[in-house]
Amino acid sequence: MTALAAPPTAPEKGDPPQTPPSGRRIGKGGAGRTMKGGWLSYLILGFALLISAFPFYWTIVAASRSNADMAKVPPSLLPGPNLIKNFEQVLEEADIGKALLNSLIVSGSITIGTVLCCTLAGFAFAKLKFKGRNALLTLTIGTMMIPPQLGVIPLFMLIAELQWVNQLQAVILPGLVSAFGVFFMRQYLVQSLPDELIEAARVDGASTARIFWSIVIPIARPGMAVLGMLTFMTAWNDFFWPIIALSSQEPTVQVALRQLGGGYVNDQSVIMAGTLLGTLPVLLVFGLLGRQIVGGIMQGAVKG
Numbered sequence: 001m002t003a004l005a006a007p008p009t010a011p012e013k014g015d016p017p018q019t020p021p022s023g024r025r026i027g028k029g030g031a032g033r034t035m036k037g038g039w040l041s042y043l044i045l046g047f048a049l050l051i052s053a054f055p056f057y058w059t060i061v062a063a064s065r066s067n068a069d070m071a072k073v074p075p076s077l078l079p080g081p082n083l084i085k086n087f088e089q090v091l092e093e094a095d096i097g098k099a100l101l102n103s104l105i106v107s108g109s110i111t112i113g114t115v116l117c118c119t120l121a122g123f124a125f126a127k128l129k130f131k132g133r134n135a136l137l138t139l140t141i142g143t144m145m146i147p148p149q150l151g152v153i154p155l156f157m158l159i160a161e162l163q164w165v166n167q168l169q170a171v172i173l174p175g176l177v178s179a180f181g182v183f184f185m186r187q188y189l190v191q192s193l194p195d196e197l198i199e200a201a202r203v204d205g206a207s208t209a210r211i212f213w214s215i216v217i218p219i220a221r222p223g224m225a226v227l228g229m230l231t232f233m234t235a236w237n238d239f240f241w242p243i244i245a246l247s248s249q250e251p252t253v254q255v256a257l258r259q260l261g262g263g264y265v266n267d268q269s270v271i272m273a274g275t276l277l278g279t280l281p282v283l284l285v286f287g288l289l290g291r292q293i294v295g296g297i298m299q300g301a302v303k304g
Helices: 039-063 083-093 096-127 133-145 148-161 169-175 179-192 195-203 208-237 240-245 253-257 268-301
Strands: none
Touching: 039 083, 039 268, 083 096, 083 268, 096 133, 096 169, 096 179, 096 208, 096 253, 096 268, 133 179, 148 240, 169 240, 179 208, 195 208, 208 253, 208 268, 240 253, 253 268
């Protein structure tokens, strides 16, 4: 007869967690699990990184070359010596400094207004009970199906009546709230903000405004960072409405870039140099909000 195998003994208190043969470490409830990716995973990630970074690298190469170099076949893949010269030509052909300042004012104002207003509206739709809440939310989401081009004529008539043509508030005020932002923050707060936390604050005598500033905003900070980055990029890259409401005397970056590289043959190197200048603030904003964005993704990943 063969001897029966002894049953596995439970680990004593204080012993390190057992490591399976696969090299994974599993803690209580599956938390604390670490997994090692294989060479194929790193190869795919590296390939995706190259594809994502190549357009920005090509912009740097094109901005540092001449227009004749860009016409060669095959084109050079290394940066050239004309970057500073092309930047100077950009500053001569367009008032890019004023355009950058105007875009920062417009995009910053729209981002701050959208994040605050949409967070407040999202909190109301997610956690406050009032008559007509579902109908109003449906109406708000329904506005996302209306093409923005349909509202250009009445919106221009409105700003003309207010005498705001060629002024920055004509671009700022129509974008202070977005239906997408309201829906996004509503969905985020439904998942991230427990009802028990609001009830406990009510018991302690906190008002709705105090709950919003002291409880909702700290919890919603990762979602606000994501919404802020998306809103800033959308406002920064907007061309359709600024070209209608503003003139060449008060341009944003996208309007100013339209003035570059003019002539019988478009100077692609100068256009790329202006595009590179217009891209740097967006990279800066992503760098500042990147930690909050990653924190929000990780918070949603480990929630449960």
